[in-house]
Amino acid sequence: MKLTIKETQNPTILKFEFPDFITQNESFEYKNIDEAKNSPLAQQLFYLPFVKTVYISSNFIAIERFSIVDWNDVKDAVAEQIEDYIKTGGKIIIEDVLKPKKSAITVYGETTPNPATLKFVVSRRLTQTALEFKNIDETAPSPLAKELFQFPFVKEVFIDENYISVTKYDMATWEEITLEIRTFIKQFIENGGTVIDETIVIEDTKQDKQQIKNFDNLDTTSQQIINILEEYVKPAVAADGGNILFDSYDENEKRVKVILQGSCNGCPSSTFTLKNGIENMLKDMLNDKDIIVEALNA
Incomplete structure (x- = not known):
């Protein structure tokens, strides 16, 4: 049996695909060795110091790594370890151990x-x-x-x-x-x-600017705007079932463009919130009365 190694949209997660299905219409996610009581293979993988999360589903095992290593340095060794484990008769999932109980939620x-x-x-x-x-x-x-x-x-x-x-x-x-x-x-x-x-999860270009790797490349005012949105605006719109993302800031026009998501998108009161809430807040906190805020999808 030979595993196929496939990259995912998330650079920290790598898939190891089997030629046949390894689970019966079930998916499993393990964050640590204690959670993996019904998967001896997952428990073994957690002895690798760079393993953060193990996913087992249909015909693949996906592993999320910590940043202490690069996948190019260890992926072949991980694939070989999984292959050897299977060859020696090791169990991937033990169905009758820790059978997942129905998890009651509200x-x-x-x-x-x-x-x-x-x-x-x-x-x-x-x-x-x-x-x-x-x-x-x-x-x-x-x-x-x-x-x-x-x-x-x-x-x-x-x-x-x-x-x-x-x-x-x-x-x-x-x-x-x-x-x-x-x-x-x-x-x-x-x-x-x-x-x-x-x-x-596919990387969303609309959220790229919010990430640290891109945040550091933005101008100071854009960084300040993002920080204000994250600290003061996002918690409020999240409480209403929505989200707001920074898109751009035009220094010449003093124009801030944002993207509204969830309940905020298409909301009749969004224009009022943008003008009388967010815009006034930015004017006050940035000490710039000429700031204009507009939503690209309002």
């Missing part, structure tokens, strides 16, 4: 300033990466979002931290569909469904 709906969007809050963290889905074709990283788009009244889905913001078409009222969506989300997660597959 899900409740919260209204947002956008009448077309409802925020469904879950009693556990769902993702490390905020993701917005405008249609079903964008949902490769999120099986949950893909399933939500099967409902004819779902227009957009936004997932961040511990909530899912669902934007609907006018064909249905929230009174008619809230219970149906809430129940579906609750059962999907309780039954072990994947909300976000971190191994295939």
Whole structure:
């Protein structure tokens, strides 16, 4: 048996693909050796000092590394170790050990300033990466979002931290569909469904500027604007089921361009919030009365 090594969109995660399926319609994620009690192979992999997370699903094992090594230096050795383990009869998953129990959660709906969007809050963290889905074709990283788009009244889905913001078409009222969506989300997660597959999250150019690697290359004013948005604005819009991203700052026009996501996108009150909230805050904190804020997708 020979494994195929494949890169993912996340440079810290590498896939080791098998020629056949290794799980029975189940996916497993292990953050440490104690969580991997039903996977002797995952436990063995955690003895490697650079292994951060192990994912096992369908026909592959994906490993997220710490930054102490580069994959080019160790990937062949890891593949060989997995191959040797399988050749000697080692078990990947022991089905009757630590059989995952149905994990009870709570899900409740919260209204947002956008009448077309409802925020469904879950009693556990769902993702490390905020993701917005405008249609079903964008949902490769999120099986949950893909399933939500099967409902004819779902227009957009936004997932961040511990909530899912669902934007609907006018064909249905929230009174008619809230219970149906809430129940579906609750059962999907309780039954072990994947909300976000971190191994295939595609890097979003809209969020690149927020990252440290790009942040350091921006001008001082842009950095200040991002810091203000992150510290003062994002927590407030997140509470309403939305998100805001810095796009650009034009020093000549004193114009700040942002991108609105989730409930903020298309919200009737977003223009008021931009002008009377964010714009005034930036004028005050940057001590520049000429600052103008506009949303590219408002």
